[in-house]
Amino acid sequence: MEQFSELDKSRIIDLEGACNTRDLGGFRTASGGTVKRGLIFRSDELSSLTGTGMVKLGGLGVKTIIDFRSRREVERSGENPLKGIGTLELSLDCGNLESVMDTVNETTGPKIMKLVNRSLVRENTEVFREFFSLLASRENLPLLFHCAAGKDRTGFAAAMFLSSLGVSRGDIMNDYMLSTYGSGRKFGWLVERAPRLSSVVFVRPEYLAAAFDEIDALFGSVENYLTNELNIDLRGINGIYVE
Secondary structure (H helix, E strand, O other): OOOOOHHHHHHEOOOOOOOOOEEOOOOEEOOOOEEOOOOEEEEOOOOOOOHHHHHHHHHOOOOEEEEOOOHHHHHHHOOOOOOOOEEEEOOOOOOOHHHHHHHOOOOHHHHHHHHHHHHHHHOOHHHHHHHHHHHOOHHHOOEEEEOOOOOOHHHHHHHHHHHHOOEOHHHHHHHHHOHHHHHHHHHHHHHHHOHHHHHHHOOOHHHHHHHHHHHHHHHOOHHHHHHHHOOOOHHHHHHHHEO
16 A cells, blocks of 8 residues: 555545545645545445444534445445435446456456446436535535445546546546555455456556546536536535635
């Protein structure tokens, strides 16, 4: 884990029963401000949280949870076990990766993951409009969003959130790559048993880059995508999250 900076490590939240949770605050923005800490968190699924993990998450003051898992995933892994916190399902179903696991290798895996990231841009506009609508309401904060592993769907959502605040592409990628730490904790045993799965278990820069490439191809720029496609009030969202 030497590749990660102290800032990255300071945002990691050790929740017993979850492996990829962190605060999205602390980044510098193009305006010279800083993304506020303690308002937006990203994570992997919460269905395995222990009592200790639930207590610690409760201590973060989270009021709203957005669950990007498909209904199939929720039924398989379980509902969020937290009481008193509103959970909203915004399903991002990018296909059943389990169905292709037998064919994954170093050639097919990266192709699949790039397609997944491109599909997040092409096929999920309404979900991300709703996502940002929820982020734009102060009464929903603090807010946590997650998927199953907390790296692909959640990674793209985090990248768009940070982009809307003017965080640099380098810092966005740094946050994205930090999921390697969480994935190692969650699925390291699986990669040791089947090294060929590494390309779908861990994130790679080119996966998120594929999403940015898709945005540029379809909309011309990230700003156009955020403002014209997702209808985000950039000034308003910066007023909430940047200090």
